[in-house]
Amino acid sequence: MNKDEDKGRPRLHTTISMEKEVILDKLVKLLDKNGNEIYGNKSKVIEKALELLDNYHNPVNEKSQNIWNRGRNELKMVLISKKSFLGLLLGGFKQGFKENNALEIIEWYKQKRVDDMDVIELLRAIKDMWIASNLFYRIVIHKRTGGKYIMDFHHEFYSKEFGRFWGEYFKEFLSLHKFCKSEYIVRNSSLRLEINPTYKSEVYKLKPFKLNNFDGN
Numbered sequence: 564m565n566k567d568e569d570k571g572r573p574r575l576h577t578t579i580s581m582e583k584e585v586i587l588d589k590l591v592k593l594l595d596k597n598g599n600e601i602y603g604n605k606s607k608v609i610e611k612a613l614e615l616l617d618n619y620h621n622p623v624n625e626k627s628q629n630i631w632n633r634g635r636n637e638l639k640m641v642l643i644s645k646k647s648f649l650g651l652l653l654g655g656f657k658q659g660f661k662e663n664n665a666l667e668i669i670e671w672y673k674q675k676r677v678d679d680m681d682v683i684e685l686l687r688a689i690k691d692m693w694i695a696s697n698l699f700y701r702i703v704i705h706k707r708t709g710g711k712y713i714m715d716f717h718h719e720f721y722s723k724e725f726g727r728f729w730g731e732y733f734k735e736f737l738s739l740h741k742f743c744k745s746e747y748i749v750r751n752s753s754l755r756l757e758i759n760p761t762y763k764s765e766v767y768k769l770k771p772f773k774l775n776n777f778d779g780n
Contacts, residue, residue: 575609587605587608587609590602590608591603591604591605591608635697639697639719640697641696641697641698642695642696642697642698643696643698644664644665644668645664646664647664647665660731660732660735660736665732665736666736666740668692669685669688669689669692672688672691672692673688677740677741682712682741682743682758682760683704683706683712685737685740685741686704686712686714686758687704689702689714689733690702690704690714693716698718698729699716699717699718700717700718700719701715701716701717702714702715702716702717703715709761710760710761711757711758711759711760711761712757712758712760713755713756713757713758714733714755714756714758715753715754715755715756716729716753716754716755716756717752717753718752718753718754719752720752721751721752722751723749723750723751726747726749726750726753726754727747727749729754730747730749730754730756731747733745733747733756734746734747734756737758741760742760743758743759743760744758744759745757745758745759
């Protein structure tokens with residue numbers, strides 16, 4: 564900062580701990596992806612820190628995205644689509660299973676059609692998006708013999724009804740879009756979804772006309 568820029572700016576005379584000075588020096592030297600200094604001097608680092616503190620203590624000053632990020636982490640807020648919300652509001656569970664935009668969300672996230680994804684890619688997309696929505700804090704995918712999968716969902720709602728809802732939701736979604744046969748087990752804070760993608764080939768072999776109906780032929 565040159566002398567002209569420094570004119571009219573208040574001066575602070577204070578001390579900080581050695582540990583905080585190490586952090587301050589590290590931030591001064593912080594570079595962006597192009598190798599340019601982000602702050603360049605201690606004054607700019609302190610000004611940015613004060614701005615962030617002001618936003619923290621006065622959320623009304625923050626942008627919507629920052630408010631959502633804080634609400635998700637601090638208030639445990641969850642993200643639900645308008646279609647799903649209206650489906651639940653107007654028709655209860657079964658309507659909520661059908662009136663949702665999970666397909667659009669996943670295709671937006673992966674930038675490809677669900678038809679072009681294999682089952683494991685779809686399951687991983689579900690994992691990423693449902694954790695991002697803060698509906699589950701941990702999802703683990705296990706591959707089993709015979710091409711089958713198990714998904715363990717862990718949540719903080721402490722409600723079997725919450726697990727049943729998502730069990731039925733994913734059961735219908737995977738049946739509709741990948742012809743998977745799924746079963747689920749619920750606990751107070753977890754859901755286990757057992758997925759059988761090989762059911763599609765079994766249906767082709769045993770009930771070809773029914774599957775053609777699903778395909779719209």
